[in-house]
Amino acid sequence: MRVSLEQAIAKLKQGEVVAIPTETVYGLAADATNDTALKKIFAIKQRPADHPLIVHIGDISQVNDWVTVFPEVAIRLATAFWPGPLTLVLPAKNHVSRVVRGDEPTVALRVPNHPLALALLKQSGLSVAAPSANLFTQLSPTTAQHVEAGLGEAIPVLDGGACNVGIESTIVSVAANGQWQLLRPGMINQEAIANIANVGLANVTASDEAGGSIDIDASQTTPKVPGQHALHYSPRTPLRLFNDRVSLNQACKTFTEAHVTCAAMLIGNGDAPSCKAMTLPDQPDKVAEQLYSTLHSLDAMQVDCLLVELPPHTPGWIAVLDRLHRAGHQ
Ligand code: TXA
Ligand code: MG
Numbered sequence: 001m002r003v004s005l006e007q008a009i010a011k012l013k014q015g016e017v018v019a020i021p022t023e024t025v026y027g028l029a030a031d032a033t034n035d036t037a038l039k040k041i042f043a044i045k046q047r048p049a050d051h052p053l054i055v056h057i058g059d060i061s062q063v064n065d066w067v068t069v070f071p072e073v074a075i076r077l078a079t080a081f082w083p084g085p086l087t088l089v090l091p092a093k094n095h096v097s098r099v100v101r102g103d104e105p106t107v108a109l110r111v112p113n114h115p116l117a118l119a120l121l122k123q124s125g126l127s128v129a130a131p132s133a134n135l136f137t138q139l140s141p142t143t144a145q146h147v148e149a150g151l152g153e154a155i156p157v158l159d160g161g162a163c164n165v166g167i168e169s170t171i172v173s174v175a176a177n178g179q180w181q182l183l184r185p186g187m188i189n190q191e192a193i194a195n196i197a198n199v200g201l202a203n204v205t206a207s208d209e210a211g212g213s214i215d216i217d218a219s220q221t222t223p224k225v226p227g228q229h230a231l232h233y234s235p236r237t238p239l240r241l242f243n244d245r246v247s248l249n250q251a252c253k254t255f256t257e258a259h260v261t262c263a264a265m266l267i268g269n270g271d272a273p274s275c276k277a278m279t280l281p282d283q284p285d286k287v288a289e290q291l292y293s294t295l296h297s298l299d300a301m302q303v304d305c306l307l308v309e310l311p312p313h314t315p316g317w318i319a320v321l322d323r324l325h326r327a328g329h330q
Pocket of ligand 1: 022024025026027028051052053054085087089101104106107108110112130131132133167168169171183
């Protein structure tokens, strides 16, 4: 059910949930101070209670309402990247709902860079907790239609068009002493974080500071954080990953001969497989923007298997590789 900005605000104030647009993915929002409302998010998503939620705030001045300390490193990161696809995990004040925190001593905060989300936060005066507006472990939504297809027509949706970043925010935790750690890769990459976070630290590179090494296989090296499941962001159709076009085309041929139907997601130029295929431009930001909508479209084709061409294992592709490895985990 589509709702206006005013209706969305009224529902949130009444303790209802509303799906809202952000620049990354659509979020399933509720008043971050209302435990009854927050529990509805977990029930609708079928999400385990120990998976903490991100609190979306209107601007940086609200951070101190939530945290016991806002370390200099975190202030620099927030100033550089907010509004934007960066979530900061910081030591939480005692009053912060344990439902939001998933019983962690920390709280995750972000100022989203979407005009409707910002209007909602500013006009309502609310802060809203919002995980991605999809069922637990399924593909994240980047359009209002995706939300309705995944959660049903009864969910109120504030339609803000297609998300232009397309994958979830980069998550960085910052301890009271300023030590920082990348918890989830996103389109603000580790090098960009390190460049801002490490200002003033002599002779420190991204690979030997607290953020750990820049490893190309993010799915193997991302630290364990609550709510980061190996099986995540998955289409319903089984998905197979291929490092190159030749092996993908060969698999397509073998499947087709065995009467197994397939469809492919390709990146950049190359020989086309014999099955239906969707081709994305060979650029990380373009692939991120279109990744989930492409997987949603391929999923809707109702074939037996999806064949996905992986981008190169280079730093610029880490966030996209992370999501594809999780989607492909069987
Ligand atoms: O781009 C995004 O971040 C989107 C949009 C809607 O803002 N939201 C999103 O939420 O991706 P979700 O619930 O799908 O992922 C939130 C993740 C959790 O799974 C967990 O890994 C991490 O944020 N998180 C939240 N609070 C945390 C905390 N206190 N400590 C560690 N990790 C936390
Ligand atoms: Mg999610």
